Amino acid sequence: MRVRMLGPVDVADGDVVRHVSGLRRKAVLAVLGLSAGRVVSVEHLVDVVWSGAPPATAANTLQSHVSHLRTVLGRRDAIAARPPGYLLDGAATDVQLAERLILQGRTGADPAASAAALRAALELWRGPALADVGAVPWLERQAERLAMLHAEASHALVEARLDLGEHAQLVADLEERARQQPFDEPVHAQHMLALYRSGRQAEALEVFQRLRRQLDEELGIEPGPAVRELHARILRQEARLDPPRAPIAVHPAAVVPRELPAAVHAFTGRSTELAGLAAVLEPRPDPATLPIAVLCGSGGVGKTSLAVQWAHQVADLFPDGQLFVDLRGAHHDEPLAPEAALGAMLGSLGVAAADLPADLPGRTARFRSLTAGRRLLIVLDNALSAAQVRPLLPGAATCAVLVTSRDALAGLVARDGAQRIRLDVLPPPTRSRC
The missing domain is CATH 1.10.10.10 (Winged helix-like DNA-binding domain superfamily/Winged helix DNA-binding domain)
Incomplete structure (x- = not known):
């Protein structure tokens, strides 16, 4: 509540x-x-x-x-x-x-x-x-x-993203912010730095001159010392303004979870559904959005068996591991709370119990940080609802999420772009005539 x-x-x-x-x-x-x-x-x-x-x-x-x-x-x-x-x-x-x-x-x-926590805050x-x-x-x-x-x-999130080397992605957004807030010196300073780090020094200097004119014409003042100092450093091309040279590690590389249950013995059939899962979830170069597949069908139809079978077949495509969580959605009186599910997955990724954030947004933010840039397969078995699943989704499009549920999870399809694969009871085997 x-x-x-x-x-x-x-x-x-x-x-x-x-x-x-x-x-x-x-x-x-x-x-x-x-x-x-x-x-x-x-x-x-x-x-x-x-x-x-x-x-x-x-x-x-x-x-x-x-x-x-x-x-x-x-x-x-x-x-x-x-x-x-x-x-x-x-x-x-x-x-x-x-x-x-x-x-x-x-x-x-x-x-x-920091960026994950700030994004989670702004989403509220x-x-x-x-x-x-x-x-x-x-x-x-x-x-x-x-x-x-x-x-x-918003300002702090831009700072964190600049520290992560995302200057090129920020330029257009910062240009719009500077236009909407013509006297906001910190926004102009961030715009200047993003342009400079993107190899656009002349444009960065023009942003300063435009700010200076606006302040003089409208308010009769000069830019403050912080933005003037940044202007001087850009003119000198100081090395301290250069972008980060390498991505910042956000997870211990040694922690590679392998949590899939054993595959079903003598698994047969379901070739169409296996191909459908591959089409949705198998990794692609530079993915734009997080791939999510929902296997839905009535109880006992074989959703978990199919999910585990496919996950074992493609394990090599996810070198950073496979997480598996039973969300207990079939037990409406005791489904697994998202906080508990995140606690289990964070533990599998190396977070000590004493370091777990206390609330759901904090755990979601930490999970997104630890999965950023990794190729992980996350199997969420027996989900009750989209609301139970949504906090468990990583932010990185390099991961893949496979959900099984008796529910069609329409909210996950409509809002989060999940692809639904329905499972029906397998037809009885045909008998050959003698």
Whole structure:
């Protein structure tokens, strides 16, 4: 269960979104969410929600709003009454997760891990923060703060990607950002560096001159010392500006998991389906998107046997190993949580239990970092839903993911580009006539 404020205010329960009706109810939830873990006084809630002009019935109306929100959250103790007010208790918020991931990304020593954490944080934004409670002045100021947090995370992600040598891929995006933010000196500095590292020194210098003209004509000021110093270093072609010479290792090369179960003895048939898996999943040079295949069919039709058989046949094509996780989707009362599945896979990739991130976004970010650039086959057996699978997908298109499920996993096909292969019961063998 997660209270979401990085966009419209609502509550997400897995893939199910629970909408909150009414401006003031949303405002109450937003104030409690922004203060998650701390008691918010009734006085402050009333002052914020009614913008300093509450009616005489405000305290009673607030109680009614809190009661309704408890129903939306699915638990009465989700909002606890604690003198002198209320406490959001036991529900995570997207703001908390974003702040934690951004801190992890900005303070980490590994640029690849930092980039993964920052991407995971930015993916939590679904549009302008607190989008549907902007009429409340206090929340409008909070929305401005969260917009600044988004901008800081975007800037930090560009820094991490520059450290990873992705300057050429960043040029077009930074050009657009500089156009939209003509007085943002850090953005112009990143644009200059990306151009210079891409062998376009003259264009990098022109970016500085354009910034200088804009600042002079519009504000009557000169560029700050940081961007002026970068301009001077580009003129001198200093070696410290050169891109990283080699990719940064983000995983211990010695850890090569081989987790496939034994193949079925005397496997026969399914040649069409085996060919279909090969067409979807076998590695290609410079893949553009992550290949995902979904083997779907009724229970007992042989999905796992087929997946394991194919995986053994192509093991040599995935030199960095094969991960295998049973997601227990057939047991609706006890499917494997994504956090637990990621914990198992991270352990297989060499992450000690003490070093596992505590939350799902953190584990997803670490998993994407460790699989970046590797040729891994990931078999996710017996999946319950797309929501269970999606956090387990690597970010690297060099990997391949094979999912088996009784469900068609339409969300994985529509949103993540998975290719579906249906399995039916094998026809009985034909008998020869004597």
